[in-house]
Each structure stands twice: as structure tokens, then as C-alpha cells.
Amino acid sequence: MTRWYEDIDVGSEFPLGEHTFTTGEIKRFAKSYDPQYFHLDGALAAQSQFGGLVASGWHTASMGHRKMVDTIMAEADQIRATGGVPGEAGPSPGIDKMDFLAPVRPDDTISYRLLVRAKRPSKSLPGWGVMTYFMDGTNQDGVTVYTQEFVAFNRIRRPNLTLGQRVGMFIAALPIVGPMIRTRRLR
Amino acid sequence: MSEPAPSYEILQDRRHFEDLSEGEAVVLATAKISKEMIFEFARQFDPLPFHLDEAAAKKSLLGGLAASGWQTAAISLRLFVDGFLGELASLGGLGFSNLKWLRPVMAGDTIGGRVTISNLKPSRTRRGWGIVTFDFDIRNQNNQPVMTMCLTNLVARRPAPALQDPTPQDPT
Numbered sequence: 075m076t077r078w079y080e081d082i083d084v085g086s087e088f089p090l091g092e093h094t095f096t097t098g099e100i101k102r103f104a105k106s107y108d109p110q111y112f113h114l115d116g117a118l119a120a121q122s123q124f125g126g127l128v129a130s131g132w133h134t135a136s137m138g139h140r141k142m143v144d145t146i147m148a149e150a151d152q153i154r155a156t157g158g159v160p161g162e163a164g165p166s167p168g169i170d171k172m173d174f175l176a177p178v179r180p181d182d183t184i185s186y187r188l189l190v191r192a193k194r195p196s197k198s199l200p201g202w203g204v205m206t207y208f209m210d211g212t213n214q215d216g217v218t219v220y221t222q223e224f225v226a227f228n229r230i231r232r233p234n235l236t237l238g239q240r241v242g243m244f245i246a247a248l249p250i251v252g253p254m255i256r257t258r259r260l261r
Numbered sequence: 262m263s264e265p266a267p268s269y270e271i272l273q274d275r276r277h278f279e280d281l282s283e284g285e286a287v288v289l290a291t292a293k294i295s296k297e298m299i300f301e302f303a304r305q306f307d308p309l310p311f312h313l314d315e316a317a318a319k320k321s322l323l324g325g326l327a328a329s330g331w332q333t334a335a336i337s338l339r340l341f342v343d344g345f346l347g348e349l350a351s352l353g354g355l356g357f358s359n360l361k362w363l364r365p366v367m368a369g370d371t372i373g374g375r376v377t378i379s380n381l382k383p384s385r386t387r388r389g390w391g392i393v394t395f396d397f398d399i400r401n402q403n404n405q406p407v408m409t410m411c412l413t414n415l416v417a418r419r420p421a422p423a424l425q426d427p428t429p430q431d432p433t
Contacts, residue, residue, distance in 0.1 A: 107335040109342055110351060111271065121271060123352050131354050132338055136306040136331045143309055165322065166330065168361040169410075174354055220356075249324070 076150040078161035078231040079203035082190055090141040090186040090209075095129050097180040103133040124177050131174035134184065134220055138211055141186045164202055164227030171223045178219050184211040191223070195230065200239035202227045272350035278391030278418045281349075283378055289340040289399075291373035294328050294366055302332040327365040333372065333408050334360065337399045341376055341412075352390060352415035360410035364401065372407060374399040379411065383418065391416045 097116070104113035108130035112122040119127040150160040178184060192206040209222040296315075303312035307329035311321035318326040328336075366372055377396045384390035393416050399408040 107339045109339070110347065110353075112353065118271060128353075131356065132331075132335055136335065139329075139331055140306045140308070143307055147308075165365075166362065168330075168359070169357070170360075171356070171358045172360070173356040177353075 076146050076153060076160040076163065077228070079193065079195075079205075079228045080231050081161065082193065082203075082205065082228060084190050084193055086190050088145065088188045090138070090145045090188055092183050092185040093137050093141060094181060094183045095133070095137075095178055097127065100127060100129045100133065100178075100180060103136075104130055108132055126179060128177035128179055129182075131172075131220060134174070134178050134211060135172060135222065137184070138186045138209055138220070138222070142188060142209070145188075161231070162229040164199070164229070166224055166226040169222060169224045171221075173221050174219070175221065176213070176217050176219045178211075178213065182219075183214045184219060185213075186211050193228075195233070196227060199227060201230055201233045201243055203230050272417055275350040276348055277350045278381065278383070278393065278416045281378055281381055281391075281393060281416070283381055286375055286377040287341075287345040288375050289337070289344050289373050291371050291402075292336050292340060293371045294332075294336070294368065296326060296368045299326060299328045299332065299368055302335070303329055306331055323365045323367075326368040328368075328370075330362040330408075333362065333366045333399065334410070336372065337374070337397055337408060338412075340373065341395070341397070345376060346414065349414075350417035352417055355392065355413040355415060357410050357412045360408070362408055364405055364407045366401065366407055370407075371402040372399055384415070389418050389420075391418050 101114055104110070110130075112119040112124050112128055113130045113133075114127075116127045119125075146163065153160040187210060189208040190205065191208050193203050196202045196204045205226050205228050207224055207226060209224070211219050213219055300313060303309070309329075310317035311323070312318070312327070312329050315326050318324075375398050377398070378393060379396045380392075380394035382392045382394075384392055393414050395412045395414065397408065397410045397412060398406065401407050
């Protein structure tokens with residue numbers, strides 16, 4: 075998200091656009107990251123429980139991430155173009171849950187969206203908010219192909235910080251020392 | 262989805278659900294993550310400036326060029342398919358939970374690790390299916406944890422007669 079913590083409302087929904095998966099890119103992803111026969115070989119896949127070639131769930135999900143990044147960058151550009159200062163998104167500590175619900179087949183078009191489920195100021199990273207997001211992808215027939223729950227950080231525009239937290243943020247911004255303490259587990 | 266009709270010709274020589282046991286672990290091969298690999302993945306799936314440009318990466322929160330977390334996961338999956346899953350009668354992945362990116366994977370790092378079967382559960386809805394949970398513990402060259410996750414995958418059960426006799430049959 076390129077919005078500030080204060081500007082992200084719980085319950086809001088962001089369309090992230092769509093992507094059509096071609097046979098070529100399904101096989102290319104599988105060759106690099108998930109070389110199982112039902113992702114790689116149409117003839118063998120026809121004999122599998124899928125009845126034909128299907129994309130790796132990781133491909134569908136990685137593309138969802140790509141659509142989110144594209145949306146965020148486009149929004150940041152728009153904010154800058156109108157003289158504003160975009161907010162800042164921090165690293166994600168992980169994905170709580172990912173469910174692959176239905177296969178994605180060649181020429182399927184998946185529409186992605188992002189929902190804001192919850193937010194709170196971070197305890198471990200002063201000045202940042204912890205956001206709980208939900209994402210899903212739906213194919214051209216309205217079937218949800220995957221869902222995902224994850225947590226990410228967004229910077230707070232006007233954080234109420236104690237002196238100790240301000241000192242901590244200063245140290246975290248220093249070279250060498252900063253990265254050492256910043257790579258701790260966050261949440 | 263319609264009723265599955267998996268070909269046992271493809272799966273028959275592979276390890277089935279019954280051949281697995283909780284606690285079984287596999288040590289994965291390792292993969293060195295080059296700058297070029299990071300750029301290539303980022304161009305396709307995570308085109309943020311700090312994954313695509315070294316100068317921008319130096320100024321970022323991580324202080325250098327780091328792989329997308331999704332790339333760390335995808336490469337871990339590849340190591341797992343090559344080292345274990347590819348030998349199973351896999352019927353596809355169901356998803357995963359508790360994926361944690363514990364440490365960034367920087368350009369030049371080598372990742373590997375261990376995957377342990379933490380749970381085996383026959384499917385309640387499909388007689389021929391078993392649900393297997395794999396716990397990933399992915400580490401860098403300094404043995405520091407970089408990623409953990411619990412992956413769930415469907416693995417075929419042996420056709421009914423074989424269920425009576427757990428001893429592997431010699432095909433010859």
C-alpha cells in the first residue's frame with residue numbers, strides 16, 4: 075500500500091486487476107520452481123486428476139503479488155503527480171494462510187483483489203502500523219481459485235512516540251547497526 | 262471439479278501416502294541465489310525498485326539487494342520437488358500456513374534446509390486421497406533460519422487391495 079496507516083480503512087477493498095495465464099508461462103514457471111508433471115506436460119497432465127495442464131498454485135499467488143505491486147506503484151505515481159507524498163509499506167513478516175481452492179488452467183483470466191481486515195500500531199516497530207490483509211483470485215467463471223491472509227507494515231503519518239521510541243528509530247536508521255536490529259522478527 | 266481419474270501408470274512406481282511416516286525428514290540440496298536470479302524473478306513477480314536496482318537496494322530498509330520473499334519460497338519449493346515431492350504420488354498442493362520470512366536472502370546467499378513430515382491424515386471426502394503436511398526449515402549458508410512454513414499436499418493412497426497389505430510388492 076502506498077497509503078499512510080491513517081488513510082487505510084478497515085473493510086475497504088482494492089481491485090488489483092487481472093491476469094490471463096498462457097500455456098507457455100505456466101510451463102516456464104513450473105520448470106523453474108514447481109516441476110511436477112501436471113504443471114509441465116499437457117499430455118501427462120491429461121491423465122492426472124486435473125484432466126489437463128494446471129498452473130502451480132505458487133504461480134497464481136506470485137502473480138497476485140505482482141498485481142498488488144503494480145497497483146501500489148501506480149497509486150504512488152498518481153499521488154506524486156498531484157503533489158502529494160505517498161505513504162510507505164514495510165516488509166511483510168509472512169503469510170498466515172494460503173489456500174489453493176481450484177485449478178488455474180491455460181487461458182484462464184484471474185481477477186485479484188485486496189481487502190483490509192484489521193489494523194493496529196506495531197509494538198515492535200514504532201512508527202509503523204500492522205495491517206492484516208486478505209487477498210483472493212477469481213476466475214472468469216466467478217470461481218475463487220485461491221485465498222490468502224497476511225500481515226504487512228504501513229508507516230504511520232503522525233505516530234505518538236515516546237522519547238525512547240524516537241531514539242530507537244534513530245538507531246534503526248543508522249547504517250550497519252540499523253540492519254542488524256531491523257532483521258529481528260517483527261510484528 | 263469432476264471426479265478425479267488419476268492414472269496409476271504415472272503414479273504407481275512412486276511412494277504413496279501409506280509409505281510415508283510422521284517425522285520422516287529430507288535434507289534439501291542447496292541453491293545459490295545470484296543477482297541475476299533476483300532480477301529475473303523480480304521483473305516477473307515483484308518489480309519493486311529495491312529488488313531490481315542495486316543502488317535503490319543499498320538505500321532500502323535491508324541495506325542491499327535481497328530476493329523477493331516469494332522467490333525464497335519458490336526456490337525452496339523447487340528444492341523440495343527435486344529432493345522429495347517429485348518421487349511421491351502427488352495429486353497437487355492444497356496451500357500452506359504460517360509462512361514466515363525470518364531473514365532476508367541477500368544476493369550471493371546460498372539456501373537449503375530440511376523438510377519434515379509433521380502430519381499424515383486420510384482425506385475424509387475422498388477415499389483415495391491422503392493429506393500430508395510438510396514443515397519447511399529453510400536456512401542460509403550460516404545456518405541462520407530464513408524461512409519456515411507448513412505446506413499441505415495431497416498424496417494418493419494405494420488402491421484398496423494394497424491397503425490390506427502394507428508390505429511393498431515386488432513388481433517383478
